[in-house]
Amino acid sequence: xxxxxxxxxxxxxxxxxxxxxxxxxxxxxxxxxxxxxxxxxxxxxxxxxxxxxxxxxxxxxxxxxxxxxxxxxxxxxxxxxxxxxxxxxxxxxxxxxxxxxxxxxxxxxxxxxxxxxxxxxxxxxxxxxxxxxxxxxxxxxxxxxxxxxxxxxxxxxxxxxxxxxxxxxxxxxxxxxxxxxxxxxxxxxxxxxxxxxxxxxxxxxxxxxxxxxxxxxxxxxxxxxxxxxxxxxxxxxxxxxxxxxxxxxxxxxxxxxxxxxxxxxxxxxxxxxxxxxxxxxxxxxxxxxxxxxxxxxxxxxxxxxxxxxxxxxxxxxxxxxxxxxxxxxxxxxxxxxxxxxxxxxxxxxxxxxxxxxxxxxxxxxxxxxxxxxxxxxxxxxxxxxxxxxxxxxxxxxxxxxxxxxxxxxxxxxxxxxxxxxxxxxxxxxxxxxxxxxxxxxxxxxxxxxxxxxxxxxxxxxxxxxxxxxxxxxxxxxxxxxxxxxxxxxxxxxx
Amino acid sequence: xxxxxxxxxxxxxxxxxxxxxxxxxxxxxxxxxxxxxxxxxxxxxxxxxxxxxxxxxxxxxxxxxxxxxxxxxxxxxxxxxxxxxxxxxxxxxxxxxxxxxxxxxxxxxxxxxxxxxxxxxxxxxxxxxxxxxxxxxxxxxxxxxxxxxxxxxxxxxxxxxxxxxxxxxxxxxxxxxxxxxxxxxxxxxxxxxxxxxxxxxxxxxxxxxxxxxxxxxxxxxxxxxxxxxxxxxxxxxxxxxxxxxxxxxxxxxxxxxxxxxxxxxxxxxxxxxxxxxxxxxxxxxxxxxxxxxxxxxxxxxxxxxxxxxxxxxxxxxxxxxxxxxxxxxxxxxxxxxxxxxxxxxxxxxxxxxxxxxxxxxxxxxxxxxxxxxxxxxxxxxxxxxxxxxxxxxxxxxxxxxxxxxxxxxxxxxxxxxxxxxxxxxxxxxxxxxxxxxxxxxxxxxxxxxxxxxxxxxxxxxxxxxxxxxxxxxxxxxxxxxxxxxxxxxxxxxxxxxxx
Numbered sequence: 001x002x003x004x005x006x007x008x009x010x011x012x013x014x015x016x017x018x019x020x021x022x023x024x025x026x027x028x029x030x031x032x033x034x035x036x037x038x039x040x041x042x043x044x045x046x047x048x049x050x051x052x053x054x055x056x057x058x059x060x061x062x063x064x065x066x067x068x069x070x071x072x073x074x075x076x077x078x079x080x081x082x083x084x085x086x087x088x089x090x091x092x093x094x095x096x097x098x099x100x101x102x103x104x105x106x107x108x109x110x111x112x113x114x115x116x117x118x119x120x121x122x123x124x125x126x127x128x129x130x131x132x133x134x135x136x137x138x139x140x141x142x143x144x145x146x147x148x149x150x151x152x153x154x155x156x157x158x159x160x161x162x163x164x165x166x167x168x169x170x171x172x173x174x175x176x177x178x179x180x181x182x183x184x185x186x187x188x189x190x191x192x193x194x195x196x197x198x199x200x201x202x203x204x205x206x207x208x209x210x211x212x213x214x215x216x217x218x219x220x221x222x223x224x225x226x227x228x229x230x231x232x233x234x235x236x237x238x239x240x241x242x243x244x245x246x247x248x249x250x251x252x253x254x255x256x257x258x259x260x261x262x263x264x265x266x267x268x269x270x271x272x273x274x275x276x277x278x279x280x281x282x283x284x285x286x287x288x289x290x291x292x293x294x295x296x297x298x299x300x301x302x303x304x305x306x307x308x309x310x311x312x313x314x315x316x317x318x319x320x321x322x323x324x325x326x327x328x329x330x331x332x333x334x335x336x337x338x339x340x341x342x343x344x345x346x347x348x349x350x351x352x353x354x355x356x357x358x359x360x361x362x363x364x365x366x367x368x369x370x371x372x373x374x375x376x377x378x379x380x381x382x383x384x385x386x387x388x389x390x391x392x393x394x395x396x397x398x399x400x401x402x403x404x405x406x407x408x409x410x411x412x413x414x415x416x417x418x419x420x421x422x423x424x425x426x427x428x429x430x431x432x433x434x435x436x437x438x439x440x441x442x443x444x445x446x447x448x449x450x451x452x453x454x455x456x457x458x459x460x461x462x463x464x465x466x467x468x469x470x471x472x473x474x475x476x477x478x479x480x481x482x483x484x485x486x487x488x489x490x491x492x493x494x
Numbered sequence: 495x496x497x498x499x500x501x502x503x504x505x506x507x508x509x510x511x512x513x514x515x516x517x518x519x520x521x522x523x524x525x526x527x528x529x530x531x532x533x534x535x536x537x538x539x540x541x542x543x544x545x546x547x548x549x550x551x552x553x554x555x556x557x558x559x560x561x562x563x564x565x566x567x568x569x570x571x572x573x574x575x576x577x578x579x580x581x582x583x584x585x586x587x588x589x590x591x592x593x594x595x596x597x598x599x600x601x602x603x604x605x606x607x608x609x610x611x612x613x614x615x616x617x618x619x620x621x622x623x624x625x626x627x628x629x630x631x632x633x634x635x636x637x638x639x640x641x642x643x644x645x646x647x648x649x650x651x652x653x654x655x656x657x658x659x660x661x662x663x664x665x666x667x668x669x670x671x672x673x674x675x676x677x678x679x680x681x682x683x684x685x686x687x688x689x690x691x692x693x694x695x696x697x698x699x700x701x702x703x704x705x706x707x708x709x710x711x712x713x714x715x716x717x718x719x720x721x722x723x724x725x726x727x728x729x730x731x732x733x734x735x736x737x738x739x740x741x742x743x744x745x746x747x748x749x750x751x752x753x754x755x756x757x758x759x760x761x762x763x764x765x766x767x768x769x770x771x772x773x774x775x776x777x778x779x780x781x782x783x784x785x786x787x788x789x790x791x792x793x794x795x796x797x798x799x800x801x802x803x804x805x806x807x808x809x810x811x812x813x814x815x816x817x818x819x820x821x822x823x824x825x826x827x828x829x830x831x832x833x834x835x836x837x838x839x840x841x842x843x844x845x846x847x848x849x850x851x852x853x854x855x856x857x858x859x860x861x862x863x864x865x866x867x868x869x870x871x872x873x874x875x876x877x878x879x880x881x882x883x884x885x886x887x888x889x890x891x892x893x894x895x896x897x898x899x900x901x902x903x904x905x906x907x908x909x910x911x912x913x914x915x916x917x918x919x920x921x922x923x924x925x926x927x928x929x930x931x932x933x934x935x936x937x938x939x940x941x942x943x944x945x946x947x948x949x950x951x952x953x954x955x956x957x958x959x960x961x962x963x964x965x966x967x968x969x970x971x972x973x974x975x976x977x978x979x980x981x982x983x984x985x986x987x988x989x990x991x992x993x
Binding site: 018019022023025026029030032033036037038039040041042044045046048049050051052053056060222223224225226227239240241242243244245279280 | 509513523526531532539541542543550718719735738739740774775
């Protein structure tokens with residue numbers, strides 16, 4: 001950070017935070033490895049290790065020393081608009097949240113998460129909900145204990161939401177989702193009778209990988225700082241500044257890996273473009289899950305499912321898959337990858353049905369936490385609601401309640417940020433279009449740098465400097481608003 | 495009656511152990527997975543996690559537990575888990591409390607940065623790029639040594655980190671014996687004429703090599719459930735957690751040397767894997783010294799992997815995988831080729847005899863560096879001179895000379911001698927195993943290695959760090975470290991009269 005006169009207190013705070021940042025990098029490696037490279041038998045030891053690291057880091061962070069520094073720094077009257085002000089604001093928020101819970105619980109949550117995710121892996125492979133049940137029950141029990149550590153809120157779920165999305169309340173989410181749900185259901189209904197235009201494969205895995213690399217390269221993936229691996233459940237991680245890791249899931253029968261790669265690129269580029277002077281501070285990460293998700297959805301959908309993108313990329317894709325795509329023209333191809341097609345899997349869902357998958361999870365996890373749904377009834381309830389909202393029959397639990405890893409590792413309150421990310425992505429996108437002109441024409445020429453640079457300037461480089469709602473206001477001039485998103489969907493899926 | 499303080503100590507040690515394992519994973523990831531852009535952040539992360547572990551270990555309360563547990567220790571059987579844990583922890587603690595955590599952090603940071611610089615320096619054969627890191631590492635070693643009581647020789651303190659309780663003078667004595675035997679042996683072999691090993695060079699599909707390596711490993715006892723095998727420029731083994739054993743090897747497109755590297759690393763992995771379950775999560779849960787560790791890697795690489803009976807089983811399988819390269823080479827020719835003794839440039843590719851000279855050279859040079867008899871900028875020249883003197887080879891560039899190994903870049907001075915000590919110990923243990931079980935030829939010929947594996951586990955691996963290396967060797971073989979069986983083995987197997 002560019003600072004001329006930095007107070008000794010601030011220096012001490014930064015030194016302490018640098019350590020915490022290092023440990024959080026270590027935690028990310030522990031987690032990334034557990035999902036990408038660890039032999040299965042290592043899961044138990046890994047959960048213990050991650051738990052110890054978390055517990056000790058937590059104890060260090062919530063120490064009186066940092067609390068005292070924060071109080072004293074308050075007295076120094078840092079400009080809240082300055083970087084230092086932002087650093088202190090974030091630290092105070094995180095310190096206050098962390099201080100609510102005992103270090104032992106922080107460790108326990110991570111331990112149960114490690115064991116839970118390993119159990120989920122096996123349960124999903126065998127479509128065996130019964131074996132996963134005790135782990136889910138334990139996660140819920142831990143989350144309830146976690147919530148109980150915090151001051152009472154209007155809704156207990158507020159505590160969880162606030163962790164991923166500063167200041168967001170359950171009531172706000174309910175309002176936005178209520179607005180979306182009706183519209184989405186209508187859209188789904190309108191398209192229910194659309195002719196199915198599947199593009200059958202096979203699409204050999206190696207070639208899909210090559211296709212993914214072509215796209216990433218055009219988007220601005222730097223192999224010296226990034227890597228791309230294969231996992232059952234795609235994700236992105238940043239185990240250190242300058243070290244961005246994406247994963248994707250490749251299945252020979254379709255091209256979804258391409259979209260999940262673009263999705264994870266959006267997460268990766270947000271982290272990668274953060275101002276390097278923020279390294280080893282809590283400013284060095286995206287400001288919230290929603291803003292993060294808005295960026296992954298931007299690159300996956302607004303870019304990756306646009307006509308301009310495919311004008312540029314389709315000939316290359318055809319060349320990679322001459323057998324499957326030789327006889328398919330670009331218009332039918334784009335139609336097929338954008339078609340509204342209700343299905344059981346969230347990760348494969350189109351832009352319209354996706355929101356309904358999320359809204360359902362939002363409702364279910366609140367009911368699970370409240371105890372109004374028993375864990376043992378969950379698969380049945382899940383399947384009934386899938387039928388009700390999307391008209392989909394769930395063939396088995398692997399394609400139903402076991403499809404996502406989130407709950408296995410204790411991520412309750414996280415799902416809504418996916419759909420809010422969709423909403424926000426279009427707000428930001430509209431702004432980008434207003435400033436950058438015809439983006440699709442640029443995409444058609446394979447030019448993605450102007451968009452990336454604009455996003456970088458407006459959003460990425462700031463990392464966590466601005467609270468999510470402030471950032472959104474700076475970029476778009478308004479708060480979170482579902483209308484632009486609905487307009488986008490209505491236009492695209494007219 | 496278990497003293498409740500013992501349980502408290504054990505819990506604290508489990509924490510430290512967890513932090514060590516976290517750092518281990520950071521290190522593995524750095525070498526196997528991390529994009530180069532992550533190097534700086536990784537160095538910081540490793541330093542912080544290492545320092546945290548160190549700080550958590552050297553606290554006064556651990557010291558108090560150890561004091562309070564003296565009576566309990568004395569009343570417990572020397573061989574018991576409890577007495578061993580207290581004894582070993584006391585030794586570790588007394589060592590660790592000598593070194594300030596800041597220095598430990600600095601050392602590990604410099605090590606990580608040195609390692610990151612080493613890769614490109616080696617690739618470009620650019621010693622100058624590594625030089626400042628070596629200087630920094632040496633400087634830190636001096637500060638490290640200064641934390642201890644003045645030793646007989648400065649090098650003793652460094653050696654002790656890898657081969658606890660052993661003195662430089664003892665190593666020198668063993669190495670002098672080896673030198674005396676091996677230098678003439680190498681000359682004699684050179685005079686007996688060429689063994690054809692031209693078929694070991696060529697084009698070898700990397701996937702085929704991997705398939706074969708995994709075939710061998712699985713016969714040895716590797717399972718996907720608990721192990722993994724990756725590709726790195728410099729093969730190594732590490733265990734980032736209980737039942738999580740990671741090997742790396744270096745598959746090369748133009749030769750088959752990776753096979754031996756794979757078996758070598760398997761030996762290391764097996765030692766860690768075989769440590770008694772009850773020691774998991776404690777500082778006793780690893781091999782006792784690098785010398786003993788190396789004895790195990792050399793067992794599987796050489797005593798098993800370069801034996802006739804091993805190849806009786808595996809050679810047809812290798813031929814089936816590489817028919818165009820090996821279809822017309824018979825088993826005896828192949829056996830002779832992989833056992834060919836010939837002075838060469840690269841340590842890890844060296845045969846069983848000349849290998850030791852590579853080590854002795856490094857052992858001598860690192861003492862020269864530490865004692866200031868050789869300055870870092872002069873190191874390449876000193877290296878090349880000694881290579882010529884001991885092995886009669888001329889080093890074409892630093893990539894094939896002083897930059898070939900990562901150890902010094904990572905600050906690992908005092909490490910190299912354990913490789914040759916491992917050779918020595920491996921044969922002592924091997925002889926003992928054969929004494930108990932008869933020779934293994936018949937089972938190896940059938941691709942069965944379980945008998946040897948179980949014997950090693952029962953007699954050595956399961957002990958972990960419960961006893962000192964010296965006690966361990968004594969318990970396993972009935973005698974102290976001794977170069978004679980090894981020299982005898984080399985003569986029998988490789989000296990001209992035996993070929």
